[in-house]
Amino acid sequence: MTEKHEFDLQNFLPYLLNQAAEESSLAFQQVYKDRYGMLRTEWRVLFHLGIYGRMTAKEIGQRSKMHKTKISRAVARLGERRFLTREQDDRDRRLEYLELTNLGLTAYRDLLGVAQTYDAKLSAGLSAEEDAVLRRALRKLAGFDAD
Amino acid sequence: MTEKHEFDLQNFLPYLLNQAAEESSLAFQQVYKDRYGMLRTEWRVLFHLGIYGRMTAKEIGQRSKMHKTKISRAVARLGERRFLTREQDDRDRRLEYLELTNLGLTAYRDLLGVAQTYDAKLSAGLSAEEDAVLRRALRKLAGFDAD
DNA sequence: TGTTGTTAGTTACAAAATCAACTATTAACA
DNA sequence: TGTTAATAGTTGATTTTGTAACTAACAACA
Numbered sequence A, B: 001m002t003e004k005h006e007f008d009l010q011n012f013l014p015y016l017l018n019q020a021a022e023e024s025s026l027a028f029q030q031v032y033k034d035r036y037g038m039l040r041t042e043w044r045v046l047f048h049l050g051i052y053g054r055m056t057a058k059e060i061g062q063r064s065k066m067h068k069t070k071i072s073r074a075v076a077r078l079g080e081r082r083f084l085t086r087e088q089d090d091r092d093r094r095l096e097y098l099e100l101t102n103l104g105l106t107a108y109r110d111l112l113g114v115a116q117t118y119d120a121k122l123s124a125g126l127s128a129e130e131d132a133v134l135r136r137a138l139r140k141l142a143g144f145d146a147d
Numbered sequence C: 001t002g003t004t005g006t007t008a009g010t011t012a013c014a015a016a017a018t019c020a021a022c023t024a025t026t027a028a029c030a
Numbered sequence D: 001t002g003t004t005a006a007t008a009g010t011t012g013a014t015t016t017t018g019t020a021a022c023t024a025a026c027a028a029c030a
Helices: A012-037 A039-054 A057-064 A069-081 A103-126 A128-142 B014-034 B040-054 B057-062 B068-080 B102-124 B128-142
Strands: A084-088 A096-100 B084-088 B096-100
Touching: A012 A039, A012 B014, A012 B102, A012 B128, A039 A069, A039 A084, A039 A096, A039 A103, A057 A069, A057 A096, A057 B068, A069 A084, A069 B128, A084 B068, A096 A103, A096 B040, A096 B068, A103 B014, A103 B096, A128 B014, A128 B084, B014 B102, B040 B096, B040 B102, B057 B068, B057 B096, B068 B084, B096 B102
Parallel strands: none
Antiparallel strands: A084 A096, B084 B096
């Protein structure tokens, strides 16, 4: 009596990805939340500016695929807390260049270290080959290749 | 002048996993939302009951790691819409056994088909080996092995 | 110029998630 | 038994997100 549709929820990619994402985000989330009171969108914006440097909200949106309202709110909060400065472009006053302050840079560097350590810890459970294949496959699924 | 900390956000596992999860959930989400007006928690509960059969909210929580308030509200909505029935256990009246109605079962089977097709489509972009490694790695990261 | 369309970013309102406190019931055990 | 602790599930208050409509600025072109 074999099961006809042998469908395991734990093998359905969207579900599996979600569970893995949530599980693997927990510990890092704890850090940026406890240490800086940040939300997910906020550390993401922080990292974009930390890694790629001064840019506009629009550019962050293009890279991250976050919706512009999320970015707008994250930028507003990071601004209030003095993690970044906002400077209007003279030539096109719709544009605002965002840049980390020293405070923001310090937070970024701190969290960067945490992220690197944490990423390594996650990888540690996987073989080198698994790790490489995993990241490549995820990049495909996330649409990071055809960008 | 080589960059000192060559950290790419798109290679940070929690970020990568989240992006892949969101991206890969989009199309399926569209279906259960448009076709049945369901939320993510709702199709998950539906699938748990469809796959594993009659069980309590607690058991769903153990398998899915969803928080009990999410489950409670999803069950309430699915009940209102006649997708499931709720039956109190006589021996322990705190427990309620949940079971799909015919309506729920029909919806489940429909969405199951969609899920299987969709999962196959996602896999199609990957080599057989990538696919296998990906799923194994994700199961590890999601904590589905040590359960 | 002036009209129309587009773009960057914000805001308002509704929907959903989170967290803590709550009810009802059972278990443990003095 | 009577008291305290634990458990299943719900509810309410707050926070966060999502959707759509909005403002302000620029572009295109008659």
